[in-house]
Amino acid sequence: MSGKASRVDLSRRVVTYYLVFGLAAVIWLALGMVFVAKAVVEAQSESESFTRLGEAAGSIRAAAARRDVALQNLVERFHAKWSLAYCAVSSADGLFVAHSASNLVGTRRMAPTGEVACWGDIQRTRFIAEDSRVLREYQTPVRCGKESSGTLIMAVRDFGGWRPLIIAADHAPMVFLAPMAFVFLGAIVMRRAVRPVAPIEDQLHRLAGRQAITPEDIQPVAVVDPVSAGWNRLVDGYSRCNPMGSMDRRLSQALEGYRHHKLDRILNSLPHGIAVTDEQDRITFANRALVGLLGMAGSEGTLLGKTMQECLALTSGERRAEPLLDPAQRGRMVIVEIGRGGDMSRGVFRVARAPQCSPQAERSPSHVWCIRDITQQKLADQMREQFVNAATHELRTPLANIKAYAETLALSEIIDVEQQKSFCNTINEEVSRLSRFVDDLLYLSRMEVGSTPLNPQITSIERLLRETVAKVRPQMDQKRIALDVELPAKLPELVVDKDKIAVALVNLLGNAAKYTPEGGRVRLHVEAKDRTLQIDVEDTGIGISVGELPKILEKFFRSSDPRVQEQTGSGLGLSLTNEIVRLHGGKLTVQSELNKGSRFTVMLPMVTEKGKCSSA
């Protein structure tokens, strides 16, 4: 049987106990039999003795009545007949008148001492004779003459201990062997009955030592009786309801995994870069956004294990990164703005690092990082600052001039008339310049904010163009610039804001005139195709450098080219034009080559019906 060697199975134990007690019972029975045999034999012997005693007494009385007093013969006869130990008659005065041992006749009787029992007249004494035999002596009063009475004495041998045993042994097969046989048979039967329980007991033993029960621990057994059948039902029932247990486990595992997965998905969906670093600042988690931010898309795995310092290229030299490298600040939230790869011009990151809540505060904690790309924000800030600076300058410069000239005129005592006139003209010019700037600025601001809505009306484009050309021609003629106007034969009437488009065109043509040296050419080319009106203003002027071309439409941008600086300009004209074109749903593009010339192209969607005008 499986299991520990020291352990004894139930079935074996049961059978053993059964055998032990069974055998004990049988042995006790056998012993009992012996005693019974002994008692029976004794009783038999007793009654036999009584009978003989009675007989003998009767014989003696009969003999006495016949006056045939041959007591001695009688006694001897009895002694021989019944195999007595001895037989005797004693007189009233205690002398043997007859004795089977004839030499004892006439001697005094010595009544033996021993165990005495009385039955009426009969007295029996059990005693141990001189030759160590156990004798039973019976005595009874007897008439052995006319007037004389004596005592009849008979002694028989008591049976030795062995006699009953022998008798019992005769009955041994009956008394002893048969019960034994039954007991052993019973043991076999019992063993067979108890054996099916053994595997069950085995399994129960195993279960006793376990913490948790799995279906594998409980097996069905061979069905031989209701117990094993019941066990199998139990196993079956358990394995059926236990899937709930394992399902429960699987469910909680799945939920855990789902939560994990969900958190993972959430973190990976965030637009900000999130990372977790351990106590040694090595990255243990990095979301997708961070990988993208650091320019390592597609190689998420390689971030893990690297230190954040490495990834952000933090060096102790960069002042801005100091708080991140300062060990004293590890326990606090730190927010810094650093350049991408250490270089602010390549992009700006806003890095926030917070210590992860940890019960053990003494160790340098692990951290959670949140990194945002604020390059656009910074650029916007920069632009706003530029705007403010530029606006300030453009507003204050003319004011300064006006004040200076006005004061000089007022306070100076001797200024010749020509000089005075010149000064006054300067003041005038400055006022105009300032006024124009203020107008442009307000116009642009209002348009951007949306408080100057377009006023689209059905307009004759042709007429608009011709009017615009007429406006700029004096400027062109002054510099002897040839203006070529190429218009298609038939231009449709479009829905546009006439005044604003006029402003835009004047600006473009005015620029062309301003920035083209004397004797140059300006070409105004208009064509309508694919529902788009294309207006090109091309010049042979000073052009725009490659570096400045992208910024040309920015507010306040003025080229640093001295030829441009020479000319007055607020830097707002092109951004104003661009805004007007944009509001009409169109697009302004620039092509240019330094010192060769520039071409500004306006594409306007042709809207012929008022309702369909798209405003920005």
Added chain:
Amino acid sequence: MRVLVAEDNVAMSSVIAFNLKKAGMEVVCAASGETAWKLLQQGDFDFLVTDFQMPGMDGGELCGRIRQEPRLAALPVILLTAKGLEIDAAYYRETLGVSAVLGKPFSPRELTRLVQERLAAAASIEQTG
């Protein structure tokens, strides 16, 4: 007294020159920081009036350079600026020894007076020192 006026706006430098000349000074105009620097190194000037915002080398940089040059370290300077409160006037006055920082628009008469005062003070120090 030779005064150098560094100012990119021609109208402005003209009116400043006019006023200073009226006060009896000799005025030379420079349209940029670089030009001013060159002229200062070559020539001999007693005063510098400079605009702050100029293309290329701005007025602040010009002042810095002057103070590092031993020959020009003591040159009196007045700074003109359209920036007003955005400029750290105290820095220029205390660290770079600029006599005055004037915000635009300013009074040319005031400017002239300041220049004259400063020159007079310098002259008296020379006399006594």
